[in-house]
Amino acid sequence: MSLLERWQADAATVRQISALRERYGEGPLPMRVFGRDLAVVLSDKDVDAVLRTDAVAFTAANCEKSAAHSPFQPNGVLISRGDLRVLRRAVNEQALDTAQPMHHLAGPIAEVIRDETAELLLTARATGSLDAAEFTRWWWRLV
Missing domain, CATH: 1.10.287 (Helix Hairpins)
Structure with missing residues (x-):
């Protein structure tokens, strides 16, 4: 990590995201990459919207994440879809006290x-x- 920081390895990505935001605006930028529909989040405001939506276009349960998580968390909210995801997320949010500024513990x-x-x-x-x-x-x- 210190080597990557010293080389400012993320600087090019930060510049690219800024350029995309300047060109296309702040909304998530839809893209088709290798036959898959993706959305690149270009602003911090959109991160919240993407994380809270249940739209298929913004699912966290993509092929890579499902493959990585399924051996360890086959029933985890991150790779769940549809109504089951909604139920599992509600359980997680209750346990994490997300409606409160600080967890009760x-x-x-x-x-x-x-x-x-x-x-x-x-x-x-x-x-x-x-x-x-x-x-x-x-x-x-x-x-």
Whole structure:
């Protein structure tokens, strides 16, 4: 990642998306690529619309995603379609508290993180160091 960042590997893509948005406007840009209908999202406002729509044109369950997810999440919302996707998404949104600005468990989770982090800092100060192995142990304790 640091090498890609140093080379600014995404800069050409960012420029290309900007040029497409300037030429075609902000709506998702429909394209036909290798016999498949795709839509390139050109603005951040359209990302929300695409993620919330149930239109077949914007399905997340494309061939590649279905092939990648089906061995691990054969019943996952990302590769579901139609009414089943609507039901599964509703369950996910309820569990994730998407209607709320913060998840109902965010407060207790943040409190645990504060407590654990304070203990980690005390330990690191007492020993004068914090190596990768110790950090990893604490990290998984938080997780």
